[in-house]
Amino acid sequence: MPELLDHTPSGVSSRLSPEARFARWAGGLGAATALAIAVFLSWNLLGSLSFALTLRGTRLGAIVLCAVAISVSTLAFQTVTANRILTPSIMGMDALYSLLQTVMVFSLGATAWITTPEPARFVVELALMVGFSLLLYRWMFTSKPGALHLMLLVGIVLATLFRGVTALLGKLLEPSEYTQLQDLSFASFNRVDPTLLAVAALIIAVAVFLLWRLRHSLDVMALGRDTAVSLGVDHRRVTTAVLALSAVLVGTSTALVGPITFFGLLVVSLAYQLVPGAGHGRLVIISALLGTLVLVAGQFVVEQLAGNSTTLSVVVEFAGGIVFILLLLKGALK
Amino acid sequence: MITIENVSQSYDAEVVVDRVSASIGPGLTSIIGPNGAGKSTLLGLIARLQPLQSGRVTVGGLDVTTTASKQLARTLAILRQENQVSLRLRVRELVTFGRFPHTGGHPTAHDRELVEAALERLDLASLADRYLDQLSGGQRQRAFIAMVLAQDTDYVLLDEPLNNLDMKHSVAMMQLMRTLVDEDGKTVVVVMHDINFASSYSDSLLALKRGALVAHGGPEEIMDTEVLESVYDMRIPIHEVDGKRLGLYFGSPQAARQA
Numbered sequence A: 001m002p003e004l005l006d007h008t009p010s011g012v013s014s015r016l017s018p019e020a021r022f023a024r025w026a027g028g029l030g031a032a033t034a035l036a037i038a039v040f041l042s043w044n045l046l047g048s049l050s051f052a053l054t055l056r057g058t059r060l061g062a063i064v065l066c067a068v069a070i071s072v073s074t075l076a077f078q079t080v081t082a083n084r085i086l087t088p089s090i091m092g093m094d095a096l097y098s099l100l101q102t103v104m105v106f107s108l109g110a111t112a113w114i115t116t117p118e119p120a121r122f123v124v125e126l127a128l129m130v131g132f133s134l135l136l137y138r139w140m141f142t143s144k145p146g147a148l149h150l151m152l153l154v155g156i157v158l159a160t161l162f163r164g165v166t167a168l169l170g171k172l173l174e175p176s177e178y179t180q181l182q183d184l185s186f187a188s189f190n191r192v193d194p195t196l197l198a199v200a201a202l203i204i205a206v207a208v209f210l211l212w213r214l215r216h217s218l219d220v221m222a223l224g225r226d227t228a229v230s231l232g233v234d235h236r237r238v239t240t241a242v243l244a245l246s247a248v249l250v251g252t253s254t255a256l257v258g259p260i261t262f263f264g265l266l267v268v269s270l271a272y273q274l275v276p277g278a279g280h281g282r283l284v285i286i287s288a289l290l291g292t293l294v295l296v297a298g299q300f301v302v303e304q305l306a307g308n309s310t311t312l313s314v315v316v317e318f319a320g321g322i323v324f325i326l327l328l329l330k331g332a333l334k
Numbered sequence B: 001m002i003t004i005e006n007v008s009q010s011y012d013a014e015v016v017v018d019r020v021s022a023s024i025g026p027g028l029t030s031i032i033g034p035n036g037a038g039k040s041t042l043l044g045l046i047a048r049l050q051p052l053q054s055g056r057v058t059v060g061g062l063d064v065t066t067t068a069s070k071q072l073a074r075t076l077a078i079l080r081q082e083n084q085v086s087l088r089l090r091v092r093e094l095v096t097f098g099r100f101p102h103t104g105g106h107p108t109a110h111d112r113e114l115v116e117a118a119l120e121r122l123d124l125a126s127l128a129d130r131y132l133d134q135l136s137g138g139q140r141q142r143a144f145i146a147m148v149l150a151q152d153t154d155y156v157l158l159d160e161p162l163n164n165l166d167m168k169h170s171v172a173m174m175q176l177m178r179t180l181v182d183e184d185g186k187t188v189v190v191v192m193h194d195i196n197f198a199s200s201y202s203d204s205l206l207a208l209k210r211g212a213l214v215a216h217g218g219p220e221e222i223m224d225t226e227v228l229e230s231v232y233d234m235r236i237p238i239h240e241v242d243g244k245r246l247g248l249y250f251g252s253p254q255a256a257r258q259a
Helices: A018-042 A049-080 A093-108 A110-114 A118-141 A147-172 A175-185 A194-213 A215-221 A225-230 A235-257 A263-274 A280-305 A312-330 B039-046 B091-097 B109-121 B137-151 B167-182 B195-201 B225-232 B253-258
Strands: B002-011 B014-024 B028-032 B054-059 B076-079 B155-159 B187-191 B204-209 B212-217 B238-241 B244-247
Touching: A018 A049, A018 A280, A049 A194, A049 A215, A049 A235, A049 A263, A049 A280, A093 A110, A093 A118, A093 A147, A093 A175, A093 A235, A110 A175, A118 A147, A118 A194, A118 A235, A194 A215, A194 A235, A194 A280, A215 A225, A215 A235, A215 A280, A225 A235, A225 B076, A263 A280, A263 A312, A280 A312, B002 B039, B014 B039, B014 B054, B014 B204, B014 B212, B028 B039, B028 B167, B028 B195, B039 B054, B039 B076, B039 B155, B039 B187, B076 B137, B091 B109, B091 B137, B109 B137, B137 B155, B137 B167, B167 B187, B167 B195, B195 B244, B204 B225, B212 B225
Parallel strands: B028 B187, B028 B204, B076 B155, B155 B187
Antiparallel strands: B002 B014, B002 B054, B204 B212, B238 B244
């Protein structure tokens, strides 16, 4: 699918070796992320220090987990599906989450669903998201030519269907319930349960570790399916593993905080631009750092500068879009 | 030795490879035939790029369906025509991937020597630090062949290796194929369009038409007007020049009319 394969830039300055470029960006992003975290934790602290820090620490933990989960899963997902545009988010994960919330509020009532114990909600959400992804990815393995395109089409059509049903059910709701539903349908780090955070941390750590171990195989997969098979990579096994792991990563982070996959495309595209010529090992590190920086900074803006009057996705997409356009205008992106 | 036993492949009721049985090797074998004859498909099936629908293929005694992919990758290397790379790679990095089946991504000093030797062999030493997207089509083609050489397998399968190459590099490529066979003792199978290139350098030719094997033999056998007509549906007069049998398939409007 050459039209989907975004080819690497041709004119990026090659003065720096990829190793030096990586060291520079990893260092810079690491420092910036550490600074952002320090500011996030310490800005405008009032009252009991330990109480405030525990609250913020929980939020920070959730942010870092989701940032790493989404960045790494988007990177690996794009490699095994051989494209640079598609992300799990376009495939309907966010839309499915919103639909689930709407159906639950519609059938149980907002109060009943919101007061359902956190672990129960988490399990229902996680099972549904992972189950849906695995079902969708089955289309990848019909072993017919064009299976990937079929899967994309099914994913995008389903996402549209989900949004349609969500909108319809939303219109049938009481205005007060609809308002509560709106709160549920946006990503929020404010309602994270510390126990769930630990569970999610464990799941995400295991999944990211397994993807990290596949990094060399992913480099080979980036050479195209035929070359990868010729070099002895079990293409089908790696594809299955990556799709399943990214379903778990995206499902876990969405169940934890809500639909948050939107910034995956932004972060991974930037990572490719910052360290051209890097393999997946380096790309994983750069995109995880970028993802964390973007989310911590975005959440800081939402909480401290905008007074919680806007949502994280609005801030991240607005700022990210501007960065992208600036880079395009500067000619750094090709 | 590559053995192909009764291999058939069809897509949506269209038969692409039709009950082919053959033994290939040792030496250099060219697969020839008109467009759509199933040449590339057969090559892909030998190299387990597609699962076999029916029949059996063994390469160096290894059954390609049941042998682990990683083990096959140390015996058999294949290069397809289209090679899209979604990472930004330098030539040396690409060639280093040829060592992946042996190293799993951690090349040793010995592997690096083999990579340098492969670069040298394809005249790429001066381009080793260039990015693939800065190369011409022919240079990129050579970079991929260097990767295949670095893989250092007994069996090498190439799908139209002369694509994108000018005359000088085409001849150099075929001479390289010959040294792989004559000096390194490899078995090389190539898909070729130019019958004269094929017959001048190959030990044997395997002709396919509409998926079926129509002729298999040495150049003196296949380079025959009758045999070639059964493959290509056109009359190709054969001329002997300096002991080589050449088909003069161009510049002959009569030949085209007769067909």
